[in-house]
Amino acid sequence: MNTDTISVGIIGCGVIAPPHIESFRSCEGVEVLAVCDPQVEKARKLADQYGIPRVAASLEELLAMDGLHAVSVCSGHAEHAAAVTRAAEADKHVLCEKPLATHGEDLDALEKLERDFPALVFEGVFQHRFDACYRFVREVVQHGHLGPLLLIDAHLSCHRSRDYYLDSDWRGRWETEGGSLLINQAIHFLDLVGWVGGGVKSVNAVTRNLAHENLIETEDTAVLSMELGSGALGSFHGSSGSHRKWSSRMHFVGTDAEIIVEDGRVASVLARSEALAGELRTGAEELEEATRLASVKSHYGPSHPRMIADFIDSIRRGRQATVPFAEARKAVDLVLAAYRSCREGRSVTLEETD
Numbered sequence: 054m055n056t057d058t059i060s061v062g063i064i065g066c067g068v069i070a071p072p073h074i075e076s077f078r079s080c081e082g083v084e085v086l087a088v089c090d091p092q093v094e095k096a097r098k099l100a101d102q103y104g105i106p107r108v109a110a111s112l113e114e115l116l117a118m119d120g121l122h123a124v125s126v127c128s129g130h131a132e133h134a135a136a137v138t139r140a141a142e143a144d145k146h147v148l149c150e151k152p153l154a155t156h157g158e159d160l161d162a163l164e165k166l167e168r169d170f171p172a173l174v175f176e177g178v179f180q181h182r183f184d185a186c187y188r189f190v191r192e193v194v195q196h197g198h199l200g201p202l203l204l205i206d207a208h209l210s211c212h213r214s215r216d217y218y219l220d221s222d223w224r225g226r227w228e229t230e231g232g233s234l235l236i237n238q239a240i241h242f243l244d245l246v247g248w249v250g251g252g253v254k255s256v257n258a259v260t261r262n263l264a265h266e267n268l269i270e271t272e273d274t275a276v277l278s279m280e281l282g283s284g285a286l287g288s289f290h291g292s293s294g295s296h297r298k299w300s301s302r303m304h305f306v307g308t309d310a311e312i313i314v315e316d317g318r319v320a321s322v323l324a325r326s327e328a329l330a331g332e333l334r335t336g337a338e339e340l341e342e343a344t345r346l347a348s349v350k351s352h353y354g355p356s357h358p359r360m361i362a363d364f365i366d367s368i369r370r371g372r373q374a375t376v377p378f379a380e381a382r383k384a385v386d387l388v389l390a391a392y393r394s395c396r397e398g399r400s401v402t403l404e405e406t407d
């Protein structure tokens with residue numbers, strides 16, 4: 054594709070749509086041509102707020118618009134697979150929010166789109182893969198600077214209120230959200246555990262609904278233990294019933310050094326020698342500085358703009374996206390395996406399909 058303007062449509066005008074719109078608009082030569090939502094008043098309001106020229110009340114109406122090159126899927130979980138498929142069939146590049154889908158067979162079908170439509174770019178949103186701190190940690194782990202990796206431990210405390218579930222009724226139900234804490238909030242950190250740890254081979258999970266009883270069907274609290282592809286072990290524990298809005302912590306432990314990332318920043322580096330600790334700290338600071346972007350500030354982290362710039366660059370250069378669907382499905386496969394582990398009370402390997 055040449056450098057002419059790339060026109061984008063936003064599918065779903067809820068909470069996550071504004072960071073997408075702002076990120077697209079911060080890319081040179083990109084316009085948000087239209088927003089689409091069956092609750093058309095939400096689409097109109099967003100269009101007015103951002104001066105977006107067109108509004109669609111249905112996917113068909115959006116996809117029929119002349120000059121539309123790409124779409125961003127920002128609807129509820131159960132809508133993703135159909136929206137992505139129809140957009141691909143209409144010859145549009147597709148960025149899709151996490152999770153790609155809520156069932157294994159839909160994940161297979163979406164991954165197949167990448168083979169069936171090789172001229173299109175498909176990218177799944179995992180914006181934290183673009184956060185400077187996690188890119189730094191992955192690089193030093195891959196170069197062996199922590200020594201052999203032993204353990205990745207991830208923790209998330211967050212607050213999901215009664216209104217959060219009442220405002221959008223797809224949330225909190227197995228059929229429409231596909232789970233809650235794990236598939237919606239924790240999935241970011243589960244993705245990072247696998248990305249840094251060489252994939253996840255098996256998972257043992259216990260989940261509970263402890264703080265949202267009588268409100269949601271799904272889980273709000275979970276503990277997972279994992280065997281990682283690198284040979285290290287992984288763990289996750291978290292809850293969306295906490296009073297804290299959003300607080301994450303990841304601890305990467307090697308034989309020679311350990312890095313703790315808190316709320317997206319390297320909080321501490323501990324190493325066998327002061328020289329190694331100093332090198333790691335300097336590296337973390339340099340990478341953070343080099344990748345700083347003076348654009349959208351969001352409590353979803355700083356990296357939606359980076360991820361969306363990557364999607365646009367992939368379209369312009371005709372290259373594969375940094376997080377193609379084959380990658381973006383991995384954390385969803387892990388979450389589905391975790392739910393199965395919990396249902397069946399046993400460890401589940403990632404080869405077992407749901």
Ligand SMILES: NC(=O)c1ccc[n+]([C@@H]2O[C@H](COP(=O)([O-])OP(=O)(O)OC[C@H]3O[C@@H](n4cnc5c(N)ncnc54)[C@H](O)[C@@H]3O)[C@@H](O)[C@H]2O)c1
Pocket residue numbers: 064065066067068069070089090091092095111112127128129130132136150151152178180221237353
């Ligand atoms: N990456 C992140 O950090 C992050 C943060 C928040 C939400 N999300 C994800 O973004 C997605 C949307 O979440 P949200 O909180 O914005 O939800 P929301 O309920 O606020 O908004 C979803 C919107 O999609 C609309 N919709 C439903 N079916 C549609 C269809 N067929 N076509 C077009 N629009 C349709 C709904 O009417 C609603 O307005 C979810 O996948 C969620 O997990 C990601």
